[in-house]
Amino acid sequence: MKSRFYAYNFGIPMLCAALVFLMFDMTGIDIAISNLLFDPQTQTFPIDKIHFFEKLTHKWARIIPDWTAEIALIGALLSVIWPLVNPHKRPRLGAFLQRSKVAPLLRFCAEHRRDFLFVVVAFAVCTGVIHFLKSHTSVYCPIETTLYGGKMPHIEWYENFQLFHEAGSGRCWPGGHASGGFTMLALYFVARRYQWRFSKAILSGSLLLGFIYGTTRVLQGWHYMSHTLWAGIFVWLACLLTALAFYGWARLALPVLSRREQTLSRVAATSACPAFRTAD
Template structure:
């Protein structure tokens, strides 16, 4: 039963994303679908993507949209740092300080951060690792954005990421693949793994909300000519894999798979299954 749960977990969380990666590669990278879609958004008369020149659209979808992942990362970092304080506050040795913290409602906040220390630091590390992965791929593929290429009035050649990939050195100055703005929305997937660990009832809502947020972030940049649609899908795939591996390192598979283990236990076992890790 535990073997079945393990296989199911890795199929759902690792196998499906890898399958999606293969489909995106075949349907987008090996065809002209990306270019055909961007052609619909490009005005050949003005030689521009009209939405790229709408300042309000840029402000809302590119500038303000960063607030959500940025604030999430900052709150997680603050929570992680605060979680280190409470164990070091000796209420018996400093009763005055302890009483002050209780009266000002600071003590419950510090206790909460201490209880969820691993969660706060997981979010911090997941965001950092996701950002690092995306930046690595950008630098080592050197893909230029559509608006920068000769296809849409630019001066640089259009190339596919796989034809210019360099593992051990930067491939050039291009920084368009995968979608960085989309990845900012997708990093909110880290909260899904926290919710899954604690079996929160809104875990699936967080999952779908994070996926939609990343998709919306990426699509707005596609409309402006700064990305192809496949760049958004690739960003989601890499961010998911980065969050998954980070969550496995922080929590272990069993803690993330508790609901599945309980279901398997209910179907065919009378011995409680303990989630280790």
Template sequence: MTPSRYYLINFGIPLACAALVFLMFDMTHLDVAFSNLLFDPVSQLFPIEQNHLFEQFTHKWARIIPNWTAEGAFIGLALSFAWPLLATDRRPRLGALLERSQVAPVLRFAAAHRRDWLFIVVAFALCTGVIHFLKAHTSVYCPIETTLYGGKMAHVDWFSNFQFFHEAGDGRCWPGGHASGGFTMLALYFVARRHQWRFSSAVLYASLLLGLVYGTTRVLQGWHYMSHTFWAGIFVWLTCLLTALAFYGQARLALPVRHTRQRPVYAAQAGTA
């Protein structure tokens, strides 16, 4: 894939989606119309919002997936420094012990993928930072907090309240934070593309689906509009893409996937071959 085509696809599609979301949702009342279908005007509640099991399963327990991924990447990054420090070539007994206990393969794997661990940690941190910045600098209140649905705060559009250099207020609803947690799994897609993994497309679709599911559950509870989920996905994708380009380079990410499985050769093994 040529560089121009790569950039056109990976930047052009999300930017086109951003324009479409802006025109379809932010320039119309489609968000409000959809949330109206979920709101009970008699009780002045979103019925699903009161369901404790739904809240536990879709909001609290669901955090396990991105949280454990980030923690696993951080542990992998820490372990990646262990194998070189152990210097098993100068300590044959220690090396033999690690091999017998099956610790050595784990440490070699961690060391060989140090850049990937670091990329995941940085990408997750940057995605979280971008979403928090946008939340603080737009000060959009969630539907359930506004006067439209029994709350006390006024409904405002993010673009009419945006302040670049300072916080715009106390609202923290745009873009969708819970949805962005699912979308941050897109970082794994770029790792898969770096290694030309044949199932990289499956990782991409699963990450997008996870973010959409996370975001939609919050829409059903009245804590977000549907467009908040789409905006979260767009910003997370662009953040992960820019981070991946900085870590791996466009030429590496644009390589075609391998359709046959190849056994990886770790640095320690390559040096003794």
């Protein structure tokens, strides 16, 4: 089960990286797609001029990842309150919190402190990774290049990659807006650990959300399609590595409920077969 989990979560992003590099970075598909969206007569991407489309898909759409990060941060902060309250030592305060319906929320946050912190850190790590790649490749957006009426040259990310210092002022690769949607993948790793029935839906929804975020920017001329795909690849790997740091190799691959069920099974087997009990 562990090998299948890691083969799936490492293998798919790495396979996608190879395919995107060969199919997009090594060909002219990106430019061909953007050419279809560009109006050579007006030297513009017509959809970029629709202000409502910009607000709906770029500004308002940020509410989803922004609110998710804020809720996770609030949960992480609330998680430290219940241990400080310590209802056993402060029964009156505990009773008051119970009557006010606050106690269940504080207990829940305390029980899932690691999960809340993971989501907060995963979002920060994903943002940091994307920012690093943007500044160390200095790729300009299509609309900024001479191909579409801009002043900057068109370059591929691997032609200008600098590991130890910033490569220039370009900030278009990978897709930043798309990465905001893809960061919701952090919720998938939490959902899977607890075997929530909608964990696969969260995975699919996060990938779809990031793809939609990125595609809307492609339509506006602010990204190539491959920028969206690269954002998804890096965010998936960043979330996975952050989850490994928080939960460990074995605990991440083996869902919580599965471990509990296995423990109960072992206890039941031991109770049913006293002969197999180990001596004290």
